[in-house]
Amino acid sequence: MQSHPGNVFVISAPSGTGKSTLANRLVASLDNLIFSISTTTRAPRTGEVEGKDYFFVDDAAFDEVVRANGFIEWVQVYEKRYGTGRAWLQSVLDSGQDVLLDIETTGAMNLRRAIPDAVMIFILPPSAKELERRLRGRGKDSEAQVKARMNHARHELELYHAYDFLVVNEDLETSYRQMESIVWATRVRRERMVGRAQEILRGF
Amino acid sequence: MQSHPGNVFVISAPSGTGKSTLANRLVASLDNLIFSISTTTRAPRTGEVEGKDYFFVDDAAFDEVVRANGFIEWVQVYEKRYGTGRAWLQSVLDSGQDVLLDIETTGAMNLRRAIPDAVMIFILPPSAKELERRLRGRGKDSEAQVKARMNHARHELELYHAYDFLVVNEDLETSYRQMESIVWATRVRRERMVGRAQEILRGF
Numbered sequence A, B: 001m002q003s004h005p006g007n008v009f010v011i012s013a014p015s016g017t018g019k020s021t022l023a024n025r026l027v028a029s030l031d032n033l034i035f036s037i038s039t040t041t042r043a044p045r046t047g048e049v050e051g052k053d054y055f056f057v058d059d060a061a062f063d064e065v066v067r068a069n070g071f072i073e074w075v076q077v078y079e080k081r082y083g084t085g086r087a088w089l090q091s092v093l094d095s096g097q098d099v100l101l102d103i104e105t106t107g108a109m110n111l112r113r114a115i116p117d118a119v120m121i122f123i124l125p126p127s128a129k130e131l132e133r134r135l136r137g138r139g140k141d142s143e144a145q146v147k148a149r150m151n152h153a154r155h156e157l158e159l160y161h162a163y164d165f166l167v168v169n170e171d172l173e174t175s176y177r178q179m180e181s182i183v184w185a186t187r188v189r190r191e192r193m194v195g196r197a198q199e200i201l202r203g204f
Helices: A019-029 A059-067 A086-094 A105-114 A128-138 A143-157 A172-187 A190-202 B019-029 B059-067 B086-094 B105-114 B128-138 B143-157 B172-187 B190-202
Strands: A008-012 A033-035 A038-040 A054-056 A071-077 A080-085 A098-102 A119-124 A165-168 B008-012 B033-035 B038-040 B054-056 B071-077 B080-085 B098-102 B119-124 B165-168
Touching: A008 A019, A008 A105, A008 A172, A019 A033, A019 A098, A019 A172, A059 A071, A059 A080, A071 A086, A071 A105, A080 A086, A080 A105, A086 A098, A098 A105, A119 A172, A119 B190, A128 A143, A143 B190, A165 A172, A165 B190, A172 B172, A190 B119, A190 B143, A190 B165, B008 B019, B008 B105, B008 B172, B019 B033, B019 B098, B019 B172, B059 B071, B059 B080, B071 B086, B071 B105, B080 B086, B080 B105, B086 B098, B098 B105, B119 B172, B128 B143, B165 B172
Parallel strands: A008 A098, A008 A119, A033 A098, A038 A054, A119 A165, B008 B098, B008 B119, B033 B098, B038 B054, B119 B165
Antiparallel strands: A038 A080, A071 A080, B038 B080, B071 B080
């Protein structure tokens, strides 16, 4: 990726950690921050809108973009593939928008290689016990599924050291404030402010 | 400095930029953040309290600490010297407190060498014109003093690239929120959260 005025934020977390709640609130509350729109081969679910929730494509079209190196990162989850379009992301960043990518750890590792200055945030549950309690509390999963999710969570958590920020979601308000602070602080990092500083200096 | 649980924040800015207002509010509002207490050879001003505002010492005592390498950084301003005591700072950080140092650019450069992971924040005026207007508006300085302050400001501003965060103080509320965010975000940086993450991981 070329240098760009917008920031890339990546957020990953085991299922049941509260990631979607936090990410949705962040994008709804902060100016100039939008969700990345992935390209996927899975079918649209009821209510999902092309070009808003996803770009929906068939396998052949997805293959073509992969061959053209047109994805910053892409992953296969079960039978379906999900990718972040390079040209799409670049054009959004060039317009000065910050982009939030809600992606799995595998995709995040790939994205880090493509965009080294991406700001990577990992959300952790306060404890294994609490995550299990929340997963059961949702009532969406069978016993076997809960066990599989807990096992998968452990594998994801082992990758925490690849992230820049670790948010332990014990209390939603505190976690939200931490996430918001990461975005605000990133926007005043020296690298982002050099142009402004030089302009001010020229006035002296 | 040895590794420590507390964070070191450094704040520098040209005179008239609003640094003291921002720093005072930050320390008053945030838990677990205190001002560094400098050691100085200048005389106490009315109302200043030993061990709260400064540690007041004579020249011989200051020399002794310098010889023993007891200052993390020290500078001479006109006839007077100011230093940050190594043992004092280490003991405060060891107790888990974050410390805010309000120091000049020269001291800040020295501190960076001693504590590479210090978080360094530089506050800039929105423009030279606005800084001049604010300096005159204070009515504290003669014309010659304003000119000298503007000249000194330019020299300080040239060091902006040595800082991690650049806050342009155009609007006080926005600048305050940026500063607060830098502190909050620093507290969830991976390096600070490794212990917690490992503890959570052990539960899985």
